[in-house]
Amino acid sequence: MNRFFTYITILLLLIATSVSAVDYKEYKTKKKNKEYFEVGFSRDSNNKKFISNFSNSSSNELLVQGNSRNFLINEDKISLDKISDCSISEKNNKITISFYTPLDSTKLARYKKGNRITSDENIFVSKDDFVRGMIFSLFGDITIEGEVNKDVVSLFGNVYVVGDGVVRGDIATIRGKVKIESSAILYGEIYDRNKKGRGLKHRKTRDNRAFDFEPYFSYNRVDGAAISGKFYHHDIDSLLPTMEAEIGIGFASDRGRYKFMMEQVLFREKAIAIGGTFYRQLLSDDDWLIGKDENTVFALLAKEDYKDYYEAEGGSLYLKAMPSKHITFKGGYSYYESNWLASNRHLWSLLRGKDKLFDKNYDSWDSSIRTSAIAEVDTSDIGSLFASIHYYSDSTRSVSSKSNWHISGEFEFSQKGLNSDFDYHRYILSVQRFQEINEQSIFRVRTIFGNSDGYLPTFKRFHLGGLGTLHGYAFKELMGTRFWMMNSEYKIEFPKSEFGVSLFWDMGQIANDAQLNSDIEVKQSLGLSFFFEDDFTISIAKRLDRSTNDSPKLYVRFNQIF
Numbered sequence: 243m244n245r246f247f248t249y250i251t252i253l254l255l256l257i258a259t260s261v262s263a264v265d266y267k268e269y270k271t272k273k274k275n276k277e278y279f280e281v282g283f284s285r286d287s288n289n290k291k292f293i294s295n296f297s298n299s300s301s302n303e304l305l306v307q308g309n310s311r312n313f314l315i316n317e318d319k320i321s322l323d324k325i326s327d328c329s330i331s332e333k334n335n336k337i338t339i340s341f342y343t344p345l346d347s348t349k350l351a352r353y354k355k356g357n358r359i360t361s362d363e364n365i366f367v368s369k370d371d372f373v374r375g376m377i378f379s380l381f382g383d384i385t386i387e388g389e390v391n392k393d394v395v396s397l398f399g400n401v402y403v404v405g406d407g408v409v410r411g412d413i414a415t416i417r418g419k420v421k422i423e424s425s426a427i428l429y430g431e432i433y434d435r436n437k438k439g440r441g442l443k444h445r446k447t448r449d450n451r452a453f454d455f456e457p458y459f460s461y462n463r464v465d466g467a468a469i470s471g472k473f474y475h476h477d478i479d480s481l482l483p484t485m486e487a488e489i490g491i492g493f494a495s496d497r498g499r500y501k502f503m504m505e506q507v508l509f510r511e512k513a514i515a516i517g518g519t520f521y522r523q524l525l526s527d528d529d530w531l532i533g534k535d536e537n538t539v540f541a542l543l544a545k546e547d548y549k550d551y552y553e554a555e556g557g558s559l560y561l562k563a564m565p566s567k568h569i570t571f572k573g574g575y576s577y578y579e580s581n582w583l584a585s586n587r588h589l590w591s592l593l594r595g596k597d598k599l600f601d602k603n604y605d606s607w608d609s610s611i612r613t614s615a616i617a618e619v620d621t622s623d624i625g626s627l628f629a630s631i632h633y634y635s636d637s638t639r640s641v642s643s644k645s646n647w648h649i650s651g652e653f654e655f656s657q658k659g660l661n662s663d664f665d666y667h668r669y670i671l672s673v674q675r676f677q678e679i680n681e682q683s684i685f686r687v688r689t690i691f692g693n694s695d696g697y698l699p700t701f702k703r704f705h706l707g708g709l710g711t712l713h714g715y716a717f718k719e720l721m722g723t724r725f726w727m728m729n730s731e732y733k734i735e736f737p738k739s740e741f742g743v744s745l746f747w748d749m750g751q752i753a754n755d756a757q758l759n760s761d762i763e764v765k766q767s768l769g770l771s772f773f774f775e776d777d778f779t780i781s782i783a784k785r786l787d788r789s790t791n792d793s794p795k796l797y798v799r800f801n802q803i804f
Contacts, residue, residue, distance in 0.1 A: 274344060274345060274346075275326055275327055275342035275343065275344055275345065276342065276343060276344075276345050277340060277341075277342060278320075278324060278325060278341045278342055278343040279320060279341050280338055280339065280340045280341070281338070281339045281397065281416070282336055282337065282338045282339075283336070283337055283416050284335055284336050284337070322359050322360070322361060322378075324343045324347075325341050325342070325343060325354065325357070325359055325378065326342055326343055326344050326354040326357070327341075327342045327354075327357075327375075327376060327392075328340060328341045328342065328376055328378065328392075328393055328395060329342075329393070330393055330395070330412045330414050330431075330433055332431075332433060337414065337433045339395060339397075339414055339433075341378075354375070355374075355375065356373065356374030356375030356391070357373075357375035357376050357377070357378070358373055358375070358376075358377045358378075359376075359377070359378045359379070360378075360379045360380075360382055361379070361380045361381065361382075362379070362380060362381040362382055363379070363382050363636075364379070364382040364383045364384070364385070364399070364636035364646075365377055365379055365382060365383075365384045365385070366384075366385045366387070366567060366634070366636075367384075367385070367386045367387060367388040367389070367390060367407070368387055368388055368513075368564065368567075369387045369388055369405060369406070370388060370476075370484070370507075370513075370515075371387075371388035371389070372388060372389045372391070373388070373389070373390045373391060373392075374391050374392075375391065375392055376390075376392040376393045376394070376395070376411070377390055377392075377393075377394045377395070378394075378395045378396070379395075379396045379397075379399055380396075380397050380398060380399075381396075381397070381398045381399055382396060382399045382636075383396065383399045383400045383401070383402070383418070383636065384396050384399065384400070384401045384402070385401075385402045385404060386401075386402065386403045386404070386407040386408075386409060386426075387404050387405045387406070387407045388407060388408075389407070389408040389409075389410070390408070390409045390410065390411065391410050391411070392410065392411040393411035393412045393413070393414070393430070394409055394411065394412070394413045394414075395413075395414045395415070396414075396415050396418055397415065397416050397417075397418075398415075398416060398417045398418060399415065399418045400415065400418040400419045400420070400421070401413050401415055401418065401419075401420045401421075402421050402422075403421075403422040403423065403426040403427075403428060404423050404426060405423065405425060405426065406425055406426065406427075407423075407426040407427070408426070408427045408428075408429075409426075409427070409428050409429065409430065410429045410430070411429070411430045412430035412431045412432070412433060413428065413430065413431070413432050413433065413434075414432075414433040414434065415433075415434045416434070417681075418434070419434070420432050420434050453473065453474070453475050454473075454474055454475075454476075455471060455472065455473050456471070456472045456474070457469070457470070457471050457472075458470045458471070458472060458488075458490070459538075460534055460535075460538050461538045461541045461542050462524075462537065462538070462541055462547050462549065462551065463541065463545075463547040463585040463586060463587070463589060463600040463601070463603065464492070464494070464495055464524060464551045464583050464584075464585055464586065464603060465492025465493070465494055465495045465497065465499075465524055465551075466492060466493050466494025466495065466586055466589050467492075467493050467494070468490055468491065468492040468493065468499065468524075469490055469491065470488055470489060470490025470491075470499060471488070471489055471490065472486065472487070472488040473486070473487045473488075474486040474487070483504050483505060483506040484503075484504070484505045484506075484517075485502075485503065485504050485505075486501070486502070486503040486504075487500075487501075487502050487503075488500065488501040488502075492524065494586040494589060495524075495583055495586070497522075497524075497553065497583070498522065499522060499523060499524065500521060500522055500523075501519065501520070501521035501522075501523055502519065502520045502521070503517065503518070503519045503520075504517060504518055505517030505518075505562070513563060513564035513565070514561070514562070514563045514564075515561075515562045515563075516559075516560070516561055516562075517559075517560055517562065518557065518558060518559045518560070519557050519558045520556075520557040521554070521555070521556065521557060521578075522553070522554070522555040523553070523554055523555075524551050524552075524553055524583070525551065525552060525553070525554045526549040526550060526551050526552075527550075527701075527702070528548065528549040528550060528705075529549075530710070531548065531549075531709055531710035531711065532548050532549065532709060532710060533801055535801070536799070536800050536801045537549055539800055541589075541591065541600075542591060542592055543591060543592050543593050544591060544592075544593050544594050544598075545589070545591040545594045545598050545599070545600050547585075547600055547601065548709050548717065550603055550604045550605075550606075550701075550718075551583065551603055552580050552581065552582065552583070552619050552701055553580065553581040553582075553583055554578040554579070554580055554581075554624075555578055555579050555581070556576070556577045556578025556579060556624075557576075557577065557578070558574055558575065558576040558577070558628075559574050559575050560572055560573060560574030560575075561573055561574055568633055568634050568635065569631065569632070569633050569634075570631070570632045571629070571630070571631050571632075572629070572630050572631075573627075573628065573629035573630070574627075574628060575625075575626070575627055575628075575660070576624075576625070576626055576627075576628055577623070577624070577625040577626075577660075577661055578623075578624055579621065579622070579623055579624075580619050580620070580621070580622045580624060580701075581619070581620060581621060582603075582616050582619040582620035583603065584602070584603055585600050585601065585602050585603040585605075586600065587599040587600045587601075587602070588600075604616075604701065606705065606717070606718040606719065606721065607700070607721075611700065614700075615700035615701065618699045618700055618701060619699075619700075619701050622663045622664070622699070623661055623662055623663050624656060624662055624663070624664070625656060625660035625661035625662040626654050626655055626656035626660055626662060627654070627655045627656075627660065628652075628653065628654050628655075629652075629653045630650070630651065630652045630653070631650065631651050632648070632649070632650045633647070633648070633649040633650070634646070634647070634648055635647035635648070645675075645676055645677050645678045646675075646676050647673075647674070647675055647676075648672075648673075648674040648676075649671075649672070649673050649674070650671075650672045651669075651670065651671045651672070652668075652669070652670040653667075653668070653669055654666075654667070654668040654669075655667050655668075656668075664696070664697055664698075664699050665696045665697060666694055666695065666696035666697055666698045666699075666702070667694060667695040667696060668692075668693075668694045668698060668702065669691075669692065669693045669694070670690065670691070670692050671690070671691045671692075672688065672689070672690045672691075673688070673689045673690075674686070674687070674688045674689075674804075675687050675688075682734060682735050682736070682737060683732070683733060683734045683735070684732075684733050685730070685731070685732050685733075686729075686730070686731045686732075686733065686804070687728065687729070687730040687731075688728070688729045688730075688804055689726070689727070689728045690725075690726065690727050690728075691725075691726045692704045692724065692725045692726070693723075693724050694723045694724065698723050700721075703721050703722060703723055703754070704721070704722055704723070704724075704725050704752065705718040705720065705721050706718070706719070706720040706722075706725060706727060706750055706752050706765070707719030707720050708795070709797065710804060711727060711729075711748070711750070712727065712748045712749075712750055712765050712766075712767050712785070713746070713748055713767050713769050713781065713783035713795065713797065714748075714767035714768070714769065714783035714784045714785035714786075714792075714794065714795055715765065715767065715785050715795075720752045720765070721752070721754055722752035722753050722754040722755075723753065723754055723755055723756075724752070724753050724756075724757070724758050725750060725751060725752035725753070725758070726750055726751055726758065727748070727749070727750030727751075727752075728748070728749050728750065729746065729747075729748050729804055730746065730747050730748075731744050731745070731746040731747075731771075731804075732744060732745050732746075733773075740774055740775040741772070741773070741774055742772075742773050742774075743770070743771065743772055743773070744770070744771045744773065745768075745769075745770055745771075746768075746769050746770075746771065746781075746783075747766070747767070747768055747769075748765075748766065748767045748768075748769075748783075749764060749765065749766040749767075750764070750765055751763070751764050751765070752765075763787065765785070765787055766785070766786040766787060767783050767784060767785045767786055768783065768784060768786060769781050769782055769783030769784065770782055770783075773802075777800065777801065778798075778799070778800060779797075779798070779799040779802050780796070780797070780798055781796070781797040781798075781799070782794050782795070782796050782797070783795055783797070
């Protein structure tokens with residue numbers, strides 16, 4: 243019987259093949275677009291040339307006037323709404339960006355579907371966002387944390403590909419910068435006048451699979467060498483839940499590490515999602531000072547670990563929303579049991595031998611409170627309601643050379659009714675302003691307010707001093723339950739180079755179980771930095787509150803947070 247069905251299947255396939263052969267016609271692609279206009283420039287020259295398909299005008303300069311959806315380039319009127327696609331090419335060191343419009347204007351909406359095009363607004367592609375078409379902006383910055391299927395062009399702005407961002411086409415800019423973080427992926431090329439070659443070093447290959455795997459290595463004074471593997475599933479259409487599973491081990495602490503996360507989009511148009519986590523992780527409240535990768539470098543090279551740690555085992559449930567492209571919100575319930583883990587002080591480092599030991603975990607704690615503070619960390623239950631909000635004035639989430647605001651707030655409410663050993667409220671508000679002075683200089687200022695009510699456990703208290711806070715002071719020299727701090731910096735980048743210099747000034751107040759008033763001394767410091775491409779910075783700073791034991795302190799950063 244099985245052989246009979248096999249014969250029938252083969253017969254049907256032969257009949258279908260013969261029928262299709264009779265009706266077969268040679269396939270010819272139909273041209274759907276025509277050239278609209280082109281912009282050409284050379285890598286080694288500031289001269290630009292504009293050409294349009296409806297005019298023979300050309301010039302050695304590119305003059306742009308107008309706003310909104312229509313503008314003038316030289317004498318020709320261009321409409322952003324007519325752009326359906328683009329292509330980028332290079333020949334003899336000259337780059338040409340060609341823009342297209344449909345032959346049939348009645349089908350314009352269909353052909354440009356999926357594109358994101360603006361004149362002077364910044365464009366941000368969030369982590370869970372997928373752009374099926376191209377991205378184009380005349381003057382705005384473009385920041386990509388999600389995925390873009392085609393080319394990305396900003397004629398006079400910057401292009402940033404951050405986090406796990408993916409660009410499957412090319413990237414082009416005339417006067418802006420292109421910066422791609424090491425974790426991001428670019429399948430195409432980089433076309434800009436600042437580079438002396440194509441961006442092949444950024445090209446990576448990755449299967450377009452729903453499931454993926456990512457190994458990770460870290461090194462710190464508690465876990466020592468730690469390895470983990472992250473498995474994740476992400477559905478760009480948001481029909482299935484996003485799932486992540488991370489499993490690893492810290493060899494020095496001999497502790498297994500894991501984290502499981504699941505998140506489901508409820509309303510895609512409103513960007514509302516619900517999710518939950520379950521984990522046993524080595525956590526630190528110092529992530530705002532220094533990232534895990536940069537801290538690993540310091541620990542491996544010089545036995546310098548700038549973070550304090552506690553182990554947390556528990557989970558959370560949360561609701562996440564992005565009501566507009568400028569605002570993100572997250573809130574929910576979290577519960578974990580905290581555990582104390584001591585520092586492994588004799589761990590290895592590349593440049594420092596037995597003459598130096600790693601500092602103790604929470605080395606900044608005074609000996610008079612250390613025993614009771616460790617008891618607070620060890621086997622404590624922390625149940626809390628939490629909420630966070632972020633506002634970005636230009637929808638960008640990376641450091642930009644353009645003027646913008648970034649405002650963020652965090653709130654945590656813990657009490658015994660939430661299955662917690664402590665009753666407290668904890669608040670943090672951060673306001674950052676980036677103000678472009680000109681193409682070579684920018685002024686940055688950050689103000690942070692922290693407050694708490696009730697009894698805040700020692701390991702949840704605020705710390706100031708040293709790296710990322712009040713430079714010139716000892717690291718985490720000051721501890722308290724309330725504080726404010728302002729960091730300001732004026733940066734100048736030397737023309738036609740990636741080098742620069744900056745002058746910075748820090749000031750702040752902090753009080754421990756007391757009110758912030760005029761009786762609390764205002765701490766201040768002043769410093770100078772030299773930086774290269776924002777990735778490597780050498781700084782020297784001096785505290786200004788005393789004239790003894792105030793020797794300047796030297797800092798080296800590989801990925802400066804502020």
